[in-house]
Amino acid sequence: MSETPSGKPPEKPSGTSSPSAARGSSPGLGHGPGRLLLTVYAVFAVGATSRSVYQLATRFEEAPLAYVLSAIAAVVYVVITVALARGGESARGVATVGCAAELFGVLTIGTWTVLDPSAFPDSTVWSNYGLGYLLLPLVLPVVGLVWLRRSRTAERAA
Amino acid sequence: MFTPLTVAVAVAALALAAWCGFAAYRDQPTKDWHFAGMAVVTALALVQLIVGVVRLARGEQPDGGTVVFVGYLLGVVACVPAVGFMSLAERTRWGSATVAAGAVVMAVLQVRLYDVWGGGGHV
Numbered sequence: 010m011s012e013t014p015s016g017k018p019p020e021k022p023s024g025t026s027s028p029s030a031a032r033g034s035s036p037g038l039g040h041g042p043g044r045l046l047l048t049v050y051a052v053f054a055v056g057a058t059s060r061s062v063y064q065l066a067t068r069f070e071e072a073p074l075a076y077v078l079s080a081i082a083a084v085v086y087v088v089i090t091v092a093l094a095r096g097g098e099s100a101r102g103v104a105t106v107g108c109a110a111e112l113f114g115v116l117t118i119g120t121w122t123v124l125d126p127s128a129f130p131d132s133t134v135w136s137n138y139g140l141g142y143l144l145l146p147l148v149l150p151v152v153g154l155v156w157l158r159r160s161r162t163a164e165r166a167a
Numbered sequence: 168m169f170t171p172l173t174v175a176v177a178v179a180a181l182a183l184a185a186w187c188g189f190a191a192y193r194d195q196p197t198k199d200w201h202f203a204g205m206a207v208v209t210a211l212a213l214v215q216l217i218v219g220v221v222r223l224a225r226g227e228q229p230d231g232g233t234v235v236f237v238g239y240l241l242g243v244v245a246c247v248p249a250v251g252f253m254s255l256a257e258r259t260r261w262g263s264a265t266v267a268a269g270a271v272v273m274a275v276l277q278v279r280l281y282d283v284w285g286g287g288g289h290v
Contacts, residue, residue: 044257048250048265052272059238 037160038096038104046156047093049149053142054090057083057134064131072131078118079133082146085111089153105157112150115139119147168229168284169218176215176243177277179208183247184270191263197254201266205251208270212244231283239280246273 039047061083064076085107092104119138122129129136139146183204187197219240223229229236250269254262 040257041259041261044253044261045264045268048253048268051249052269055242063235063238 037164038101038157039093041160043093043156043160046149046153047090049145050086050090050093050153053134053146053149054083054086057086072129075129075131075133075136078114078135082111082114082134085114101157101161105154108150108153108157111146112154115146115150168215168222168280170281172211172215172218173277173281176208176211177274179211180247180270180273180277183208184267184274187263187270188267191260191267194260196258196260196262197251197266201254201263202251205247205266208273209244209247212247212273216240216244229283230285236280236283239276239283243273243276243280246270246276 037043057079061076061080065080069076089104089107089111092100092107115135115138118133118135122132122136132141134142135146138144183201186204187201190197190201219236223233223236246269247266250266253265253269256262257265
């Protein structure tokens with residue numbers, strides 16, 4: 010904290026490349042900005058899965074539709090998280106499909122909950138476009154798709 | 168549960184988030200001092216876990232259910248170590264940003280923990 014912004018140390022010499030750059034068939038996917046994206050997806054995966062398991066196990070009858078949709082959302086988040094963590098071209102494809110499904114889901118469920126709130130006695134991650142989660146469920150798939158595209162172009166250029 | 172502690176953990180987590188967010192802004196990876204900060208925040212979370220378990224053991228019931236409550240307590244403890252390890256493998260500004268994100272999640276979990284315990288009902 011003692012350094013001033015102007016006293017920023019120079020860029021790392023290329024000889025000491027980060028250990029993460031050395032491994033993995035796809036250096037781009039889960040690294041750099043992808044690491045942050047992976048973390049946020051992991052949080053959603055863990056949160057949505059545990060919440061979903063609990064709801065399905067304890068009070069499925071209360072809001073079957075909401076809880077089934079929550080479970081589907083949880084699966085989508087897990088798939089994307091695993092794909093981002095694994096890396097590689099096939100994982101990129103899986104992650105792209107996952108993000109597209111997530112975007113489709115949040116838009117569909119979001120609109121549905123706005124038009125017909127009575128169908129959902131309990132909320133899902135995607136209710137009201139994910140408003141209860143700071144709209145992150147709506148932002149994430151867009152950022153994800155942009156990142157998946159950008160990291161691929163970067164890899165091709167390299 | 169024990170509101171002052173909940174507030175303390177939330178404030179500490181947000182401070183860590185701001186600190187690591189600042190490092191990310193300055194294009195710096197996490198450094199030793201950041202890890203010291205993560206250790207402090209995690210220690211607070213462990214204290215919170217112990218306090219929570221003790222209160223459960225004394226027979227107190229969280230409004231949101233014991234399982235959910237313990238789940239959140241464990242989640243709070245896991246947050247910062249998980250992102251700390253991530254930042255060890257990602258020695259760029261994005262490692263710092265990851266820690267900041269994990270710390271924000273931890274602060275949000277404090278709010279949830281407060282709700283699950285039953286709000287201000289039984290401080």
